[in-house]
Amino acid sequence: MDATLSSLVGRIQDIKGSLSSLMMKLEKDQAQWPVLLDSFATLSGQVNMLLKQLKSDKAPALHSRVVWPCNLSNKGDEELEKVTEGRIPVFHHEVVPDYLRTKLDLDLERQQQEMEAEGDKLTPEAAKLQINQLNERAGQILATISQYRENWGAVQTW
Structure with missing residues (x-):
């Protein structure tokens, strides 16, 4: 399970890097059409590889795992903020349903x-x-x- 999760995290970090690279190109107006197509092709390939890995027989059935919040607090958590790169500064009862939702509103x-x-x-x-x-x-x-x-x-x- 740990090896699969670390491999998934690596693939997701690759996707994140490609997305941030694409965003930087778009923000600096350096995105010519062929460059955008290459970036989208790279992203598509990375997402497809991630999906293949998730559907693989070697990967444990992650859909049967449950994520359960063990520590809710109204105080800011520096470690959580660091791990989520500033996206989630506080993990409390108001935001848990949004972050852990598996169905549409x-x-x-x-x-x-x-x-x-x-x-x-x-x-x-x-x-x-x-x-x-x-x-x-x-x-x-x-x-x-x-x-x-x-x-x-x-x-x-x-």
Whole structure:
């Protein structure tokens, strides 16, 4: 179990490093399209490797393990803050349900079920009509943007 967890932590740290590298590129506006595609391909590969490792027969069934908070406190915990890199300064009764949640919030789950039910009621003809209307509207928006871009270029060349 310890070896599996340390291996998972290593893979997650690799993913975290790739994400932070991508974020730095985006913040510094150094992200050209090929660079973004490479970064996303790297992230995709890393996530797939993590999922394969989780589904592996060699990995113990982590889904059957229970995480139980043993120490709740309203006081700040420097060790917890250090381990979570400043994301969780206090672990108390108000935040535990959010951090240890395994299901969607009940309101979100209800909204999702309502949207799925609404989508199930839609006939294929009505769906095709909505798709065509959306594509038409998107085309109009793109034409408007192109027009403004051309006008902006003409204004800039004064």
